[in-house]
Ligand code: UD1
């Protein structure tokens with residue numbers, strides 16, 4: 001992409017966003033898995049501009065915390081006297097850049113290519129200002145573009161100032177512009193805050209520039225969705241919808257099968273390998289990475305986890321911050337969390353919870369277990385209902401289980417405890433001491449059988465029943 005060393009980008013993010021009815025500043029609301037303003041910054045970065053400046057004001061520190069890691073400068077606009085005022089406050093930061101691209105922090109769908117076209121049109125047309133516009137079926141709420149022939153713009157008219165005739169205008173101001181700074185500053189100096197909010201509107205600078213017979217151009221964007229600002233919760237939902245659509249489409253282009261795609265939610269940083277199948281109603285969140293030829297079945301939620309190739313996640317699993325090696329099968333209804341590592345070929349079945357545990361190659365825990373702070377070797381079998389008692393009310397303790405161990409069903413392993421390689425634990429045991437390698441650990445009451453006890457009991461009960469009935473009959 002062309003070097004834009006003569007361009008400064010200014011992102012306006014100081015406003016409160018009254019119409020969202022929120023205690024959180026507008027640009028910090030999330031859509032498509034990221035704060036609005038973060039999307040805008042990321043879409044600007046490939047332009048390789050001289051600098052990117054974010055104007056902050058409302059909840060300035062929180063907005064700074066989001067954008068500063070993205071290598072941008074910030075300017076404080078306090079108080080906020082309108083979009084024109086935001087430009088004046090940023091004049092020193094914009095410095096000697098020949099052009100300034102101005103973007104609202106609340107319109108996150110804008111694509112790099114569209115901004116590139118805006119800058120190119122401005123430079124080629126030697127314009128004083130170029131406005132990115134869109135034609136909307138419902139333009140209400142937006143400032144409208146008043147053209148004066150061809151690509152030339154006479155003015156932007158804010159909704160509140162539209163005459164009845166002008167209400168028909170359906171080309172809107174996206175609030176994204178490219179200005180030649182030498183023409184912008186004198187024009188802004190002439191703008192007056194003659195509106196009911198007593199604000200300086202950047203849009204009024206357009207009419208001033210036009211009155212000086214300078215060139216003002218419109219660049220009509222092909223996809224009007226890119227212009228959508230988030231002024232209301234409904235706008236946020238609409239923008240989120242578009243982001244999710246784009247993400248799924250990109251993955252499908254890369255060879256991922258997504259069934260009923262509109263039901264699947266995928267965050268922007270998620271990657272998925274070829275020939276992986278995602279069933280309906282799945283969520284892939286955060287920094288999740290999924291390999292090739294995996295299957296993620298319906299209702300599963302995977303966050304910040306790494307799955308190698310050929311992993312199967314059965315229905316309705318929750319997997320958070322964990323690593324699953326190749327050929328692992330999990331679920332249905334399993335919960336895997338907090339740095340758990342399932343090694344190749346291991347199997348975790350229904351109603352099994354794992355926390356901070358390592359499961360060795362080919363090891364199985366198929367039914368109804370809790371394994372927390374546990375390290376399991378390879379080819380070990382964990383019986384149904386096995387519980388690691390890892391918490392004593394004060395501290396967490398580790399459980400270590402070796403290779404080729406057999407833990408009988410319904411065993412409680414009271415940590416800290418170690419089970420050696422090849423050992424057996426008898427079903428129903430409460431293990432409080434280490435079990436050496438190849439030993440049997442059995443920790444339960446001995447069974448005693450009493451021959452004939454049950455039939456004798458039945459005879460006694462039957463006799464007592466008969467006697468009771470006879471007594472009742474006599475009384476009548
Ligand atoms: C603005 C435009 C309107 C356009 C619409 C597109 C003006 C006067 N109007 O209206 O023509 O159709 O965007 O979405 O520009 N901001 C600051 N400092 C301020 C005021 C605002 O940084 O003092 C920021 C806001 O945080 C926001 C952006 O500027 O990110 C736009 O402000 P907003 O209040 O959303 O303007 P609109 O009424 O939507």
Ligand code: MG
Nearest residue numbers: 106229230231
């Ligand atoms: Mg807005």
